Each structure stands twice: as C-alpha cells, then as structure tokens.
Amino acid sequence: MAATESLTAERILEATEEVLRRYGPAKATVVDVARVLGVSHGSVYRHFRTKAALREAVTERWLRRTIDALRPYVTATEPADERLTGWLTALFALKREKAGGDPELMATFQVLIGENSAVVDRHEEHLVEQIAEILADGRRAGLFATPEPELPATARAVFHATDRFHNPAHAADWSQPGVDAAFTAVVDLVLRALRRA
Known part of the structure; x- marks a missing residue:
C-alpha cells in the first residue's frame, strides 16, 4: 500500500474521476478509489467523510475547470x-469538447450533477458573475448601455439566452449541422441587445 502521508485530496479526486470513467456512477465505490490509490478506504474517508462528499467534490472540481478556463476572457484587455x-464561444467549445471527447465521463457527470x-x-453563479464583470467593463467603456443596477440580471439573461449552447441537456444538438450558425446568430442578437439596452 502507498504511504498515506502522500495522499492528498487532489490525488483522491483524480483517482475518483478515473474510477467513475471506468465503472460509472452506479458501480463506482470508495473501495475502488482506494484500490487505484493503493490505500485503505479508511484513508480516503479521512479526506472525504462520506461517499456523497467525495462525489460532490469531484463534481465541483470538474466544473471548476470551466470557470478557470474562462477567467482569461474576464481579465483580458480587449x-x-x-x-x-470569446467567453461565450469558449464556453460552448468547452462543453462540446467534454460531451464529444469523453462521452462516458460526461454521462457520469450528468448523473453527479443531478x-x-x-x-x-x-457553478452557474460563478459563470454569471464572470459575464457580469465583462458587462460592467463594457458599460464603463461605453460599449454596453445596460444601467449598472441591472448588470446582474442582464448577465443572468445572457447566460439563459445562450443555454442551448452550454447546458448539457442540449449536448445531442451540438454536433448537428447548422449549430455553429445558430450560435453565432444568438451571440450577435445578444450583443445588439446589450448595445441598445
């Protein structure tokens, strides 16, 4: 067995993701995670008190990757x-990549997200906050006409208006012909609305 001193929450989450990919959410167990790590299941429970806590943490870690990948669009100077x-395009690309690149893991995370x-x-709050930061910058620069008190609600409206292109419930549509043109049309509409708000 591996030395439990070197066991970290991050290593456990990496192993959990591997186990979920291999067995799916219905069959994956903490014992399976411990086996991959070469430790006892009690060592895993020292970091995550319950199986539910472990599944929640791995879900949060998976979703955090999207937030981190989008952060550069919030802080850029363009x-x-x-x-x-760019933010909306990147979000769509990230979600499409997850759905098409690793469908087993995407299906597993659909269950965990549920x-x-x-x-x-x-997660959605973080995404909406990122949109709101971009909108606030656009308002200060005179690009967007949304009044400051309405920025949070407007950011949420942008998020919901583009739902078809980031909500995994629509993943089957993301490889359909015409989806890129539909995405561009929605983004153009959103930008026109923000400029005239």
Whole structure:
C-alpha cells in the first residue's frame, strides 16, 4: 500500500474521476478509489467523510475547470464585446469538447450533477458573475448601455439566452449541422441587445 502521508485530496479526486470513467456512477465505490490509490478506504474517508462528499467534490472540481478556463476572457484587455463573444464561444467549445471527447465521463457527470444541485447552482453563479464583470467593463467603456443596477440580471439573461449552447441537456444538438450558425446568430442578437439596452 502507498504511504498515506502522500495522499492528498487532489490525488483522491483524480483517482475518483478515473474510477467513475471506468465503472460509472452506479458501480463506482470508495473501495475502488482506494484500490487505484493503493490505500485503505479508511484513508480516503479521512479526506472525504462520506461517499456523497467525495462525489460532490469531484463534481465541483470538474466544473471548476470551466470557470478557470474562462477567467482569461474576464481579465483580458480587449474590448468587452470581443471578450464576451470569446467567453461565450469558449464556453460552448468547452462543453462540446467534454460531451464529444469523453462521452462516458460526461454521462457520469450528468448523473453527479443531478445529485449535487447546490454545486451546480454555485457553478452557474460563478459563470454569471464572470459575464457580469465583462458587462460592467463594457458599460464603463461605453460599449454596453445596460444601467449598472441591472448588470446582474442582464448577465443572468445572457447566460439563459445562450443555454442551448452550454447546458448539457442540449449536448445531442451540438454536433448537428447548422449549430455553429445558430450560435453565432444568438451571440450577435445578444450583443445588439446589450448595445441598445
């Protein structure tokens, strides 16, 4: 067995993702995770008190990758309309890549996301906050006309208006002909609305 001193929460989450990919959420167990790590299941429980806590943490880690990948669009120096277009395009690309590149893991995380609605709610809040930051920059630069008190609601509206291109419930549509043109049309519509708000 591996030395438990070197066992970290991050290593456990990496192993859990591997186990979920291999067995799926219905059959994956903490014992399977421990076996991959070469430790006892008690060592895993020292980091995550329950199987539910472990599944929540791995879901949050998976969703965090999207937030981190989008952060550069929030902090970039390009005009806000370009950054918002880039942010929405990157979100669509990330979600499409996850759905098409690793369908087993995507299906597994669909189940886990269903179990962890609070994690999903926090994830969506982070995404909406990122949109709001871009909108605020655009407002300060005179690109967007949304009044400052309406920025949070407008950011949420942008998120919902583009739902078809980031909500995994629509993943089957992401490889259909015409989806890229539909995405571009929605983004163009959103930007026109923001400029005239």
